[in-house]
Amino acid sequence: MTGGTVRRDGREVLAGVDLRVEAGDVLAVLGPNGAGKSTLVKALLGLIPLAAGRTEIYGVPAARFRARHRVGYVPQRLPMGGGVPATVREVVASGRVARRSRLLPALFTDRAADRAAVDRALRTAGLTGRARDSAHLLSGGQQQRVLIARALAGEPDVFVLDEPTAGVDARSQAALAATLHELARAGRTVVLVAHELGPLEPLVTRTVELDHGRVVRETTARAATAGRTATPGGPA
Numbered sequence: 001m002t003g004g005t006v007r008r009d010g011r012e013v014l015a016g017v018d019l020r021v022e023a024g025d026v027l028a029v030l031g032p033n034g035a036g037k038s039t040l041v042k043a044l045l046g047l048i049p050l051a052a053g054r055t056e057i058y059g060v061p062a063a064r065f066r067a068r069h070r071v072g073y074v075p076q077r078l079p080m081g082g083g084v085p086a087t088v089r090e091v092v093a094s095g096r097v098a099r100r101s102r103l104l105p106a107l108f109t110d111r112a113a114d115r116a117a118v119d120r121a122l123r124t125a126g127l128t129g130r131a132r133d134s135a136h137l138l139s140g141g142q143q144q145r146v147l148i149a150r151a152l153a154g155e156p157d158v159f160v161l162d163e164p165t166a167g168v169d170a171r172s173q174a175a176l177a178a179t180l181h182e183l184a185r186a187g188r189t190v191v192l193v194a195h196e197l198g199p200l201e202p203l204v205t206r207t208v209e210l211d212h213g214r215v216v217r218e219t220t221a222r223a224a225t226a227g228r229t230a231t232p233g234g235p236a
């Protein structure tokens with residue numbers, strides 16, 4: 001993202017942000033309530049338009065980026081807007097949709113691969129026993145796991161998680177940390193929004209801190225350990 005600017009109600013809620021996410025980064029976006037963290041990740045993914053600046057995903061302008069299966073997005077909460085009750089398994093299986101060809105019908109082998117990936121994701125998220133439950137009846141922490149499992153099922157290269165630890169009990173946080181640790185070890189890229197890192201802290205290789213829509217501080221893990229900070233901006 002270069003000069004990323006988002007306006008809401010005539011106000012800049014993201015104000016000229018430069019940010020480059022490198023493959024293999026585990027990047028935490030930090031900052032107080034209303035700092036613009038969610039806006040930043042949505043704008044990075046091209047889910048909300050920029051008023052100024054540009055954002056590219058794998059070198060392609062976000063609006064034209066088609067390889068959606070390469071990026072798994074875990075929003076803050078389960079979107080219940082449709083009001084259609086779905087089981088945990090159905091929600092998790094929807095994470096495979098972006099991998100399907102729009103032109104070819106699903107082959108038998110695709111379906112077997114889909115089933116295996118969904119099973120794996122349910123297992124990793126500790127949801128195997130809840131697969132037939134209605135997703136909207138689960139607790140907040142369990143719904144968060146469903147969303148993470150949905151992203152895992154898509155087997156993306158990049159995971160973008162918006163406040164994955166918010167309202168989640170300590171055990172689920174530790175389980176999430178273990179899952180992210182595995183992903184990082186497998187060379188996946190992770191971008192996560194957080195108020196506090198908690199058990200995720202040891203995994204994080206870079207932090208970007210926002211305030212009033214601007215990057216006010218950046219650290220790399222080494223700089224963070226040494227108590228040093230890098231200059232805001234960085235390559236874009």
Ligand SMILES: Nc1ncnc2c1ncn2[C@@H]1O[C@H](COP(=O)(O)OP(=O)(O)OP(=O)(O)O)[C@@H](O)[C@H]1O
Pocket residue numbers: 008009013031032033034035036037038039040
């Ligand atoms: N759809 C919207 N319409 C108007 N203003 C919005 C909208 N979405 C976000 N904002 C405003 O933009 C600013 C940044 O919001 P954002 O959700 O990105 O912050 P955040 O850092 O993620 O906060 P939180 O930690 O509370 O989730 C806030 O002042 C918020 O009120």
